[in-house]
Every structure is written in C-alpha cells, then in structure tokens.
Amino acid sequence: MIYIYKPSNYLSTSHYIDIILAAFRNLDDNIIIISSEAFIKPSSKNDVVFAATLQEAVYLLLNGYSNLIYWCQGVAPEEKLMANGSRYKVLLLTLAEKIVLKNAKAVFLVSNCMKEHYEQKYRIDFKNRSYIMPCFKEDTLNIEDILNNEIKYKENKFLYSGNLLVWQCFEETLKLYSMIENKIDRNASLKVLTKDTEKALKIIDRCNIKNYSIKYITNNTLSEEIKEYKYGFVLRDDNIVNHVATPTKISTYLSEGIIPIMTRSLTDFYVRAKDMENIIWLDSINDIERNICIIAQHMRRKIEKNRLVDEYEYIFENYYNTNKHIKNITGFLRDII
Numbered sequence: 001m002i003y004i005y006k007p008s009n010y011l012s013t014s015h016y017i018d019i020i021l022a023a024f025r026n027l028d029d030n031i032i033i034i035s036s037e038a039f040i041k042p043s044s045k046n047d048v049v050f051a052a053t054l055q056e057a058v059y060l061l062l063n064g065y066s067n068l069i070y071w072c073q074g075v076a077p078e079e080k081l082m083a084n085g086s087r088y089k090v091l092l093l094t095l096a097e098k099i100v101l102k103n104a105k106a107v108f109l110v111s112n113c114m115k116e117h118y119e120q121k122y123r124i125d126f127k128n129r130s131y132i133m134p135c136f137k138e139d140t141l142n143i144e145d146i147l148n149n150e151i152k153y154k155e156n157k158f159l160y161s162g163n164l165l166v167w168q169c170f171e172e173t174l175k176l177y178s179m180i181e182n183k184i185d186r187n188a189s190l191k192v193l194t195k196d197t198e199k200a201l202k203i204i205d206r207c208n209i210k211n212y213s214i215k216y217i218t219n220n221t222l223s224e225e226i227k228e229y230k231y232g233f234v235l236r237d238d239n240i241v242n243h244v245a246t247p248t249k250i251s252t253y254l255s256e257g258i259i260p261i262m263t264r265s266l267t268d269f270y271v272r273a274k275d276m277e278n279i280i281w282l283d284s285i286n287d288i289e290r291n292i293c294i295i296a297q298h299m300r301r302k303i304e305k306n307r308l309v310d311e312y313e314y315i316f317e318n319y320y321n322t323n324k325h326i327k328n329i330t331g332f333l334r335d336i337i
Contacts, residue, residue, distance in 0.1 A: 001030045001043065002337075007052040008036040011219060012248065013073070015137045017052065019322055020071070020108065023329035024050070027337065048105075048337050054093065057100045067337065070100055071108040073135070075117065078241050082166050098122050106336045110135050111268035114244035131332045134246035134268065138223070138255035139322040141312050145227060146257035146305060152230060153303040156180075156188040159229040159258060161222070162249050164196050164203075167241045172285050173233045174207040176295075179288055181211060184296045191229065193217060223256060230303075232258040235285050238265045251320050254312045259303075261295065272319055278308040 002024055007013060024031055034040050039056070042049055045064045051057040052071040060068050077093040101107060101118055107130045109115050115132060118124050146152070158177055164170045174190075181188050189211040194200050197214055204212055217225050226232075232253035236242035242265045250269060253260050261280045264270045273279050280298050282291045 001032065002028055002048045003040075003042045003050065004031060004033045005039075005049070005051045005053075005056050006033060006035050007073075010036070012137075013052065013135070015139075015322075016071070016133070016135055019133070019325050020050065020329060022326045023333055026326070026330040027334055054096050054100060057104065058096045061100060061103055066103070066105065068100070068104045069106045069108070069333075069336070070104040072097075072101070072114065072118075073110065075114070075241055075244055078239070079167070082239070082241055105129065106131070106333070108133060110246045111244050112271075113267045117240060117244055129336065131329060133325050133329070134319060135248045136246070136251035136320045137219075137248050138251040139316060139320050140255060141309065141316050142223075142227075142256055143309055143313075146309060149227070149257075152228060152257065153305070155228075155230065156185045156299055157229045157231070158188060158190045159193070159226055159232040159253070160190065161193040161226065161232065161252065162247075164194060164199055167236065167239070167245075169235045169237055169285055170200070171203050171207070172237075173235050174203055174209060176235070176285075176288060176291055177233070178207045178209050179292050180295060181209060183292060184299060187211070189213075191215075191226075193222070193225065222252065226252070226258060227256050229256075229258050231280075232260050234260050234262045234266065235282070236263050236265045237285050238263075243267045254315060254320075257305075257308060257312070259298075259308075269319075273311075273315060276311045278303070278311050 004021060006017060010017060042065060048067045049060050049065050050069045051060060052073065054076050057068060057070045076097055077090050080093055081090050101122060101124055109130055109132050111134065112132060115126065115130060160173055162168060177190050190209060192200050192214040195216050197216055200214055234247055234250055245266060246268050250260060259278050259280060263282050263285050274281065280295060282294060
C-alpha cells in the first residue's frame with residue numbers, strides 16, 4: 001500500500017504532487033490519499049509513505065515507517081532564520097531536516113543547488129535516492145495568444161504575483177518599479193496579485209507608486225488575468241533560501257509570454273536561461289541604478305515574438321515537461337520501492 005500525504009499548501013503545489021502521484025500509479029493502484037486536515041497512520045510499517053512536510057516526515061520516521069519518500073520544498077531552517085524565528089526553532093528544524101534527509105528511502109529536491117547544499121551541510125551522499133524536479137504549475141506555452149496579441153508588448157505593464165514572505169523581496173520590487181515609473185515611463189502600470197492585499201497596499205503607498213491595481217484571485221483564473229502583461233517580477237536577494245529555490249510563478253509567467261525580470265540568485269533557472277534574450281537578468285537586487293539601466297534598455301527594444309516563443313518553448317520542453325518527469329520518476333520509484 002502507498003500513502004500520499006497532501007500538504008496544507010496543496011492548492012499551490014498540486015501540479016508537483018500530481019506528477020509524483022501519476023508516477024506512483026504507473027507502479028501500483030493501491031494508493032490512499034490523505035488530506036492535511038485528517039492525518040491517518042498507515043496500516044503497516046512496511047507501507048510506502050510520501051510526505052511533503054518536514055513535520056509529517058519526522059513523525060512517520062520516528063514511528064517506524066522506514067519506507068518514507070520525502071519532497072523537500074525548501075530549506076526550512078534557513079527560512080525560519082530569515083523570518084526571525086528563535087534559535088531554538090532553527091536548531092530543531094535543522095535536526096529534523098538532517099534526520100529525514102539521511103533516513104528517507106528517496107528524496108525529491110527542487111534544484112541541483114539544493115542537492116549540493118544538503119550534501120555539504122549534512123555530508124549526505126544521496127547516491128541514487130534523489131530526484132530533482134523544479135516547482136512549476138504550468139507546462140504549456142500559450143503560443144497562439146502570444147503571437148496574436150497586438151498590444152501586449154507595446155505597453156509597459158508590469159506584474160507581481162505571489163506572497164509577501166521576506167525572501168520574496170516585495171518591498172524591494174516596489175522600490176524598483178517606482179523608479180521605472182518615475183524615470184523611464186510615467187505611463188507604466190503595475191498589477192499586484194496577492195492574498196495579503198492590506199499589507200501590500202501599505203507598502204505600495206509607502207513607495208509612492210501611482211499607477212497600480214491590487215487584487216486577490218484564485219489559481220483557477222490566474223492565467224486569464226495575467227495575459228495582457230509584458231513584464232513579471234521575480235526578484236530575490238542573494239542567500240541560500242533563494243539559491244536553492246525554483247519559484248512556481250516563473251512557469252506561470254512564461255506560459256503567457258510574460259518576460260520575467262529576475263536576479264541571478266535564482267541559480268537553477270539562471271544556469272538554464274542565462275543566455276536568453278527575453279529574460280531580464282539583474283546581478284543584485286540592491287543596485288537599483290544599474291537595474292534601471294538594464295530594464296530601460298530592454299523596454300526600448302522591439303520584442304521579436306517568434307524568438308520569444310522559441311526560447312520559452314525550449315524551457316517547457318526541457319525543464320517544465322510534465323510527461324517527461326512522470327516517465328523519469330516512474331523509473332526512479334521503480335528502483336526505490
């Protein structure tokens with residue numbers, strides 16, 4: 001029997017979980033899916049268990065369920081430290097993370113940088129028990145809409161979509177956009193899509209942004225909402241939390257032909273897309289004057305839509321490829337379970 005424990009953030013991670021679930025189903029039909037609201041123990045210590053949270057993974061291991069397959073979404077101790085968590089909680093998370101990563105039968109990681117981080121931090125040799133797949137939600141490029149939209153790349157419409165966690169650099173993003181509005185194009189506009197609208201509005205007011213809108217929408221309507229935007233922000237500071245990350249929003253932006261404005265600290269994606277014309281790479285989030293020059297230079301260019309489609313298609317075929325991952329994970333799990 002295989003038990004799949006859905007995380008509490010399943011709505012935002014569903015595509016990742018569903019890919020792994022599809023691979024499991026290629027090997028065994030005896031699968032029980034358990035929601036985060038109702039934790040149920042497996043019937044046998046020999047059952048295969050899949051967990052996507054550190055808390056559940058530790059619980060299952062310490063209770064004798066050794067056939068654990070764990071998805072590591074991020075570096076939990078470092079995230080807690082950045083969120084001003086107590087030293088005690090950081091140490092506790094470090095111990096839990098070490099136990100899980102050393103003892104899990106298999107581990108899903110979101111980037112090569114994450115694997116290297118854990119190999120160095122905990123002196124782990126994953127050998128053949130790790131699989132790397134980036135976080136993504138969209139796996140298809142909307143080519144027809146991109147090519148047929150006559151005004152999308154003529155108007156400087158910017159987008160921020162996501163949460164306001166400290167490592168997501170929302171305030172730094174707004175400071176940069178404010179400079180764009182004041183120094184490059186006074187007709188530029190910004191849309192912010194976030195659940196935390198009140199907090200976002202306070203930061204927007206503090207940054208003196210004039211042309212903006214803000215709202216919260218469900219994931220089901222996100223693609224339709226963002227079609228008209230030319231640029232999308234994915235700025236991150238230079239730290240380990242961001243080095244190992246593969247933000248889901250990148251696939252969402254690319255699927256609608258939105259040109260990402262990104263920092264090189266997102267190491268995994270940078271390695272794959274550093275030479276692409278239709279991704280704006282910034283060296284540091286803090287060098288605002290240089291960043292403004294880089295963005296202004298891109299804004300003056302005419303977007304060659306066919307070139308953009310070719311570049312983004314390559315990413316979807318080689319990085320955000322659902323069918324390819326299902327096939328590869330099926331083979332990976334077959335050797336594990």
